[in-house]
Amino acid sequence: MSDRRSTPETEAERAARFAAEEAATPTIPVTEYRARSRRSFLTGAAGAAAAFVGFRHLQSRPEIDNIPDLLRKGHEFNESVWTTVSQGRSAPTFDRSASSLIRVNGRHGLRDEIDLDAWSMRVEAPDGALLGTHVLADVTAFEKVEMTVEHKCIEGWSHIVTWGGSRFSDFAAQYEEQLGELPKYVALETPDGAYYVSMDIESMMHPQTLLTYELEGAPLDQLHGAPLRLSTPNKYGIKTLKRIGVIRFTNERPADYWGERGYDWYAGL
Numbered sequence: 001m002s003d004r005r006s007t008p009e010t011e012a013e014r015a016a017r018f019a020a021e022e023a024a025t026p027t028i029p030v031t032e033y034r035a036r037s038r039r040s041f042l043t044g045a046a047g048a049a050a051a052f053v054g055f056r057h058l059q060s061r062p063e064i065d066n067i068p069d070l071l072r073k074g075h076e077f078n079e080s081v082w083t084t085v086s087q088g089r090s091a092p093t094f095d096r097s098a099s100s101l102i103r104v105n106g107r108h109g110l111r112d113e114i115d116l117d118a119w120s121m122r123v124e125a126p127d128g129a130l131l132g133t134h135v136l137a138d139v140t141a142f143e144k145v146e147m148t149v150e151h152k153c154i155e156g157w158s159h160i161v162t163w164g165g166s167r168f169s170d171f172a173a174q175y176e177e178q179l180g181e182l183p184k185y186v187a188l189e190t191p192d193g194a195y196y197v198s199m200d201i202e203s204m205m206h207p208q209t210l211l212t213y214e215l216e217g218a219p220l221d222q223l224h225g226a227p228l229r230l231s232t233p234n235k236y237g238i239k240t241l242k243r244i245g246v247i248r249f250t251n252e253r254p255a256d257y258w259g260e261r262g263y264d265w266y267a268g269l
């Protein structure tokens, strides 16, 4: 169910609406969630293979000149595995007018406000070596993508929301030479390490997976993950880590907060 705002809402009205929605939306029982996830895991794995085949097929079509545009985006790594990794299918997008501010949900790793000017993000290689330390301008330097998509939470609610950010794939490509082979996983952690998720590389490199700095056209606020969070409409909300402190490329499947607590690790949609 999505929220459509016709008249502007006050902060108090919004808080009341979110509280009412939260009370009204039943949490998906873990057993049912697992059953759903198994299904989506199967379609996820099969889907990834099919998408890859489909992608190769697209590449071999006569209109090839138009297709790789998506993949070329600022880089000329056409032959590289970095850009031929499965782009998968894409989640639906919606008209901007259908979107509105999303509630705050999940505060792990957000206990205290942070000084946004002092924030930086570490990027690490599989061997633990520091690849780089980034400020927000390093992320906003890439092409800005705005997408209006459905955010789905495993608690059983969803919300149509507009995110703005840079494709993770664009950001990651700067490390192609240093990393060589595309690692299998990406780990993301809050600066305090209290919340952490891990993602398969195909999902990270999907063009709808954004290093996100805007929500509804405005900079993220603290509880929505300022200054930088992940967003992707192809995974449940648990994977959209708010307040990124560390990004680590790795070949061993990294720890995952909700995965450790019994939820399906893939969490695909």
Ligand SMILES: Nc1nc2c(c(=O)[nH]1)N[C@H]1C(S)=C(S)[C@@H](COP(=O)(O)O)O[C@H]1N2
Pocket (backbone or CB within 6 Å): 102, 103, 104, 105, 106, 107, 108, 109, 110, 152, 153, 154, 190, 195, 223, 224, 237, 238, 239, 240, 241, 242, 243
């Ligand atoms: N740091 C952090 N990120 C998080 C969470 C969290 O508890 N801590 N919860 C996740 C969950 S379950 C959801 S549904 C979304 C909610 O994002 P929102 O608060 O912007 O609506 O954030 C995700 N990212």
Ligand SMILES: [Mo]
Pocket (backbone or CB within 6 Å): 105, 106, 152, 153, 154, 155, 236, 237, 238
């Ligand atoms: Mo969630």
